[in-house]
Amino acid sequence: MTQQDRAKYTRQTILEAAAMVFDRAGYNAATLNEVATLANTMAQAERGATVTKGAVSHHFQSKKDLAEAVITAQHTWSVGLAKQKLEDDEPGLRSAIEMSLGLAAKLSDHEKPLVRAGIKLTLENGPSFDLPVDPYREWIDATVELLRRAVTEGDVRVEVDVAAAAELMVGCFVGVHLLSEVLSGRARLDEQVRLMWTFWLEHLVPEERVAEFRGFVAGRLMAEMVTP
Known part of the structure; x- marks a missing residue:
């Protein structure tokens, strides 16, 4: 070496x-x-x-420097996944669903502490860290782009305000994550994110396609559960 x-x-x-x-x-x-x-x-x-x-x-150089490096590594993984899906022209709404379920799986896995710690540090001390980007703003911006793509693909209704929806969706995920940590130590986070999407699909997707996307969420949740 x-x-x-x-x-x-x-x-x-x-x-x-x-x-x-x-x-x-x-x-x-x-x-x-x-x-x-x-x-x-x-x-x-x-x-x-x-x-x-x-x-x-x-x-x-310091504990703060180390914490910022952990947050940056977590953020690079999380937003990098969204950017890759955008570059690969993958379906927008399906990509947003896969992102959230994948992140929930990482947060639930005690063998994957980097993502868990990065999110925890951001929630605890986010404003006090010197970061090159705002993790939540980039997450929201990536979700906006995915939802815009989903509108053009016919998977999200044209009247949906995608900027507002993206901000609320990220906020919902953060809130669901915090509640899951308090109630079950994140043991039920994947199921709670599924319930979150059950609610959101009613407000995003054309009525005739809600059942299709509920099935997609259930399928992706099962896939995340068996992925090492």
């Missing part, structure tokens, strides 16, 4: 360890010592390598 490869591995290991710590403890209670200890344990188990607190400080 080259020095550059070792540096990349160390940084990624620290990032994953930080995500676990932030997801479990939240931003205020998390410490760089705890991140370094967990990163070292992970590196030793995976490659017999060592990660010190000095390595953490080398890659990330």
Whole structure:
């Protein structure tokens, strides 16, 4: 392994360890010592390598810097999925449904802490972080583009205000996620997102196609449940 490869591995290991710590403890209670200890344990188990607190400080100047990197990684995955669907000319409404169910699956999976921690940090301390973009604004903007495409495809009614719908849909998802965390530790998040879409389809889709899209939501939910 080259020095550059070792540096990349160390940084990624620290990032994953930080995500676990932030997801479990939240931003205020998390410490760089705890991140370094967990990163070292992970590196030793995976490659017999060592990660010190000095390595953490080398890659990330502060806890705030580390938290911002976690949020950026989560945001890159989440919005990157939407951008890819737009570039690939995939159906708009189906893509929006797949995005939300995929995100719900990641948030429900304790083995995927990066997405869970990124969302948690954004909700806890979002305005205090220095981020190159506004994660929620980009999420809303991507949803607007998907809904506009869905209108041209005949999957969303022409009279729908897609900008307002996108903002409300993102807000609904965030609210459903928070409620699910409080009520069940996100154990029922996928089912609650399905119920959210059951409501939204009544307001978005031509009446004669509501049953078709309910079936699509149920099918995608099943697929997410069996995807490793």
